[in-house]
Amino acid sequence: GRVLREESTSPALGTNTYFYGMENGLPTTQVINGLGQKKTTTRNLLGQTQQVQDDAGNVTAFQEVSSDGETVSYDIRDGAVLNAGFDPITEIRWGRWSEGTATSGNEQFDASQLHYAVALIEDTPAQVIMGSADYTLVGNTDPTDNLGNVGILGTASLSANFTNQTVASDLSLGINNQVWNASGTATLNLPTFNGVYNSVIIDGLSGGTGTFGGFFSGFSDLTPLGAALNYNLNNGSGTTVTGTAVFNRSSQ
Numbered sequence: 001g002r003v004l005r006e007e008s009t010s011p012a013l014g015t016n017t018y019f020y021g022m023e024n025g026l027p028t029t030q031v032i033n034g035l036g037q038k039k040t041t042t043r044n045l046l047g048q049t050q051q052v053q054d055d056a057g058n059v060t061a062f063q064e065v066s067s068d069g070e071t072v073s074y075d076i077r078d079g080a081v082l083n084a085g086f087d088p089i090t091e092i093r094w095g096r097w098s099e100g101t102a103t104s105g106n107e108q109f110d111a112s113q114l115h116y117a118v119a120l121i122e123d124t125p126a127q128v129i130m131g132s133a134d135y136t137l138v139g140n141t142d143p144t145d146n147l148g149n150v151g152i153l154g155t156a157s158l159s160a161n162f163t164n165q166t167v168a169s170d171l172s173l174g175i176n177n178q179v180w181n182a183s184g185t186a187t188l189n190l191p192t193f194n195g196v197y198n199s200v201i202i203d204g205l206s207g208g209t210g211t212f213g214g215f216f217s218g219f220s221d222l223t224p225l226g227a228a229l230n231y232n233l234n235n236g237s238g239t240t241v242t243g244t245a246v247f248n249r250s251s252q
Contacts, residue, residue, distance in 0.1 A: 061075045085139040093119065115144075117214070138226070145242075152173060167185065
């Protein structure tokens with residue numbers, strides 16, 4: 001799945017924002033693009049980019065510049081933002097597209113079932129964050145696969161060791177009459193992290209692979225209040241499953 005990170009000044013949100021998105025069937029990449037209100041264009045490391053949000057803050061269109069210099073435009077068109085949610089503790093929003101297209105030059109591709117999370121960027125504390133924290137699932141998109149199936153995220157947990165700069169992710173989901181379990185670790189470079197699921201088990205059989213990436217949010221209490229991640233799982237035979245999960249530590 002494609003992983004996108006977007007950041008820039010957004011008048012709608014009053015400050016910088018992170019945008020992470022992932023969809024099935026595309027190579028995994030990470031880019032830094034501009035995020036603006038109502039087609040505000042900004043300069044970024046890879047070229048020009050735009051993003052559109054509706055009045056509720058849902059992402060409905062954006063652009064990126066690929067590694068070969070081609071501009072790719074994503075648009076929800078007549079689709080809807082499903083599983084839309086908002087966590088007031090971290091101010092993270094999330095959702096997935098029911099439909100959508102990606103256009104590059106004269107070519108057009110299906111961009112339905114794109115999962116994303118967006119949140120305000122805060123300056124990370126000057127003081128080094130030490131210790132560890134556990135995070136509880138507070139929201140998510142329904143997982144989807146590249147065959148058109150929609151599943152259910154059963155459980156998900158996230159923990160961070162800020163001293164060692166690592167993140168651990170575990171999740172369990174059901175889709176297309178199969179149960180997927182994944183666990184792995186990521187390298188933390190506050191506020192973002194990217195890693196690999198070292199274990200992906202499908203219906204009790206190992207051999208799957210997976211990646212995940214996301215960001216921490218809410219540094220008012222020094223230790224981040226929450227996080228969002230996108231995951232991408234593969235059964236080794238061409239089936240990929242993607243989704244978004246949002247966490248906070250409100251219970252601690």
